[in-house]
Amino acid sequence: MKFENILEEIDGFGPFQIVIIILLCAPRIVLPCHFLLNNFIAALPPHRCDISTLGGDGGLFRNLTPEQRLTVSLPVKADGVPKSCEMFAEPQFQLLANSSGSADLQTVQCQSGWVYDNSTFTSTLATEWDLVCDRKSLLKTTSTIFFFGVMMGAIAFGFLCDKYGRKNTLLASYIMAMVFGFSSAFANSYVLFAVLRFLTGFGLTGISINSVVLSIEWVDTGHRSFIGVIGSLAWSAGNMLLAGFAFLVNDWRTLIMAVTAPLGFAVLTWWWIPESARWLLAHGRVDRAQYYLDKCAKFNKRQKVSSKFKLETLSNIQILEKQDKNYTYLDLIKTPKMRRLTLLTGIVWYGVASTYYGISLNISGFGLNMYLTHFIYAAIEVPAKLMVYWFLNVIGRRKCQAGTLLLTGTCIVINIFLPQGLWHVRAVVAILGKGLSEASFTTIFLYTTELYPTVVRQNGLGYTSFMSRLGVSVAPLILLLEDVWTPLPQIIICSLAFLSGLVALLLPETLSVRLPETVDDIEKPRGNEVSSPSVELSGVFLESKSKTDSSQ
Incomplete structure (x- = not known):
């Protein structure tokens, strides 16, 4: 007897499961808003x-217009x-008559701070703590710290x-991400902000793991692929909403609070x-598992689980299996073919x-508004995301994975050589490359x-x-290399x-190959035996795919 048999009795994809999906949408939407917030x-x-402080006492600039002051100073x-x-080491008044020799004049670093163009942003990390010029790298570093x-x-x-269970850990993630997310909006120093962003990223990971696991473990085998798509689309929805939030809110502190606020709603809905039930049974908590299973049956208008004996038997089997199969990360490198597989997939x-x-x-750099x-x-x-599911079953996993990555690289190469003036062509190629990179991300979850x-x-x-x-974590640091040579980040990527x-x-x-169960199945030559029940492919392994897909 398997847990799937119990789900069949109480309806493995009914109103109960739909409510769970809806309740977990808000925190999933928050994820991309924070992951790409640094943009x-x-x-x-x-x-x-x-x-503004130059020439103030001596009145050197008294008779000059603002434009003329810029000319003689910068x-x-x-x-x-x-x-x-x-800026010039000394005001160069001769430039008012002739600016041809300005290239040979002595310059120094800015002495009294900077003046910023606030037409797009009223405040950013750069304007808050003067993270410009020789401190510009700290802007990308905040993203790296978050991803660490x-x-x-x-x-x-x-x-x-x-x-400790999915639900309790999910609440801890909600609270941690919300507390540290809001706190980072009130940071009064760059160091404190970086620490709080690290802790925010730490908490958000718990949401990405637990929300999808909970959704998957309550649905039947046939609908797990659907749950994987929905979870992945929630990421895309949140990503699009981030552009809207950023367009409407031009202050960085307010923007952080805006994208963190939905977690307050998530905390309120956590109680439902x-x-x-799978986790409860695996840990011997049969009574609590039966409570939730009966609740699911009632919500789905099905009969309650027919026998408590079934649950106790299933719980004992799962506990014994857990004790007998104590595999660790070391098992990934103990045998030759597993080492090869581990290296290649990494x-x-x-x-x-x-x-x-x-x-x-x-x-930036494609001639389009950054929000657009x-x-x-x-x-x-x-x-x-929708097209890749069709291609996976037509040309296979390996060709789909390799093809999307190679085509993504090709799009980047094309944009390296396209002139900046052809911004419309560059934008189309970049957008195509972005779609292909997302397709490769979707493929790798299932393939792995x-x-x-x-x-x-x-x-x-x-x-x-x-x-x-x-x-x-390394990606933002790669982008810093544009200061060394503008095309270098794109060449590396x-x-x-x-x-x-x-x-x-x-x-x-x-594709259509019986999937390995043990390490021995990897070490011996793999046959081309077709997996008879199609459910095995779409269920068992899309389950694992779906568990990880939202943590993108």
């Missing part, structure tokens, strides 16, 4: 040296715009949700979210995550669950998730896309 709160507006770039980080928090949270909450995950976030965090660019980047994910054997599947997903977060795409071709195909 707006760390925006760098146009700026120049503050010259060097200009080729386009005539004042340089952002330099996400990476640490994935390790911690993966353990906590199995030990049931604990996972490279692919790192490349997929670096490519996706390298594109998502770079929303972000919205289009998010909107293109919807058809990409089909590659790893059942006994170490969760360990495999934990390892690949770590590699993914590592790639995400496209190289990662090509490398991971070629590595994906070394992985075995899993």
Whole structure:
């Protein structure tokens, strides 16, 4: 007897499950709002040296217009715009008559701060703490620090949700993300803000893990793929809403509070979210499991679970299986083919995550409004997610994974060589690349669950998730290299896309192949035996896919 048999009795996809999905939508929408928030709160507006204190006492500027004061105080770039980080060591009044020799004049770093263009943003991290010029790298560093928090949270909450239950850990995640999220909006120093963003990322990871696990563990096998799509679309919806929030709210502190506020609603609705009956049975809490199963049956207008003996038997079996199969991360590297699989999937995950976030965090340079660019980047994910499911079953997992990555890299290469003046063509190519990178992300979740054997599947997903977060953390730092050479970040990102795409071709195909259960199934030659029940593919392994899909 399996838990799926019990779900069949009480309806594994009825009003009870729909309510759970709705209750978990708000926190899922919050995730992309925070994950890509740096695009707006760390925006760098146009700026120049503050010259208001120059010539004040001696009246040197008394008879000069504001434009003339800029001319004698600031060097200009080729386009005539004042340089952002330099000023003349002494006022150069001769430039009022002739500006041809300004290139040879001595300059110094800004002495009295900066003046910012507030036409787009009233306040950002850059304007708050003068994170410009030689401190500009700290803007991208905040994103890296946040994703390090996400990476640490994935390790911690993966353990906590199995030990203390999905529901209790979900509440802890809500409270942690909400408290630290709101607190970061009131930070009075950059260091404090960075620490609070790290803790916010840590808490948000618990939401991404637990919300999807709870949804999956309450639905039957046939609808798990549907739940995976819905969870993934909630990410895209939140991503599009972020563009709207940022457009309406131009102050970084207010924007953080705006995107964190839905967690207050999530805390209120937490009381109606049931604990996972699967988890309760696996830990011997039969009475509590029966309470929730009977509640589900009543809500779905089905008869209650016919026999408590069934639940007790299933609970005992699950406890014994858990004791007998004590696999760890070390099992991923103990045998030759498992080591090879672990190495290859780690490279692919790192490349997929670096490519996706390298594109998502770079929303300037295409001649479009940054809000519009972000919205289009998010909107293109919807058809990409829906189309990839069709391609997966037509051309197979390996070709789909490799193809999406190689095509993403190709789009980036095209934009490297396209002139800046062809902004409309560059924008179309960039948006296409963003959709392809999302398709590769959707593919890798399913592909990985089909590659790893059942006994170490969760360990495999934990390892690949770590590699993914590592790639995400490094992506903002790669973008900093544009100061060294403008095309360098794009060259690195496209190289990662090509490398991971070629590595994906070394992985075995899993379409219509019976999936491995043990490490021995990996070590011996894999047959081409077709998996007879289609439910095995769409259920068991889409379950694992769906568990991880929202933590993108």
